[in-house]
Amino acid sequence: MKKNWWKALALILVTYTLLAGLLMDAPRLNILNETIRNLHFHVTMWFGMVILLTASMVYAIKYLRSGQITLDDKSVELAKAGVLMGALGIITGAVWANYTWGEPWSGDSKQNAAAICLLIYFAYLVLRNSMKDEQQRARVSGVYNIFAYAAMIPLLFILPRLDPNSLHPGNGGNPGFNSYDLDSKLRVIFYPAVIGWTLMGAWLANLRVRTRQIERALED
């Protein structure tokens, strides 16, 4: 029970996010209106994705250093959870954009980069399935994982900022996500939300890692 505290924390933080995100005072901004509350749901998906994919890459490196197959299990399941959050992020983003920017997909530089990033990770999952040998699959996809991560960082954090016409806030040369986040009232919901959603993703990954390990134990 002791090592399950973070699962309880995930549930508490997400519950808080749902309640506070809907009920607490939000700034009255033009165009955004009430949709500013999506900050705690859409934007947090991306933060969660980046954190989960970082963890996935760390486990890929750990696997490559030690050759322990259980580390590869963790790496792939964290990547899957990350991709899930990214996919949800892109769908929720399209819904939000439809009502604020006028169309679900406006070819905004960050939208495009996020889509490319997801495609790179889809390729990771396809690549894995193309190999039968367990160790070979783990090694090749571990190396690919590192490259995919190295591609994701400029795609999400550098390229969109070089585009002066990006619709996303915080782009066009401005580092950081300057607009919403400066506000401390939003921040007290936003940061717990990031941690909560990330832990939820980690929990789902954890469940799948454990089923993989049971499967492996039954095979042996």
Add this chain to the structure above:
Amino acid sequence: MKKFLTILFLCFSLASIAQDGAYEITDDSYKDQTVEMADTMRSNGKIYVVVAVIMILFVGLSIYTISVDKKISKLEKEVFKEKANS
């Protein structure tokens, strides 16, 4: 513990890179009555209907996830005990 601290520090570092931007949110942003918000829904309390529905959904999904977690724990115990004995 180490992981927890890393997450904590990450939050601080994120806060520190936030800079002045084009659309700053000030205290006035909270009082600007010219911007349309869902005020009616809030004043007549209907927003709580939405919140209640979402909470019921989330509680249901949470309970389901916990039960899956417990089931896997049980299987783990069985499978790994068997292996240790054999």
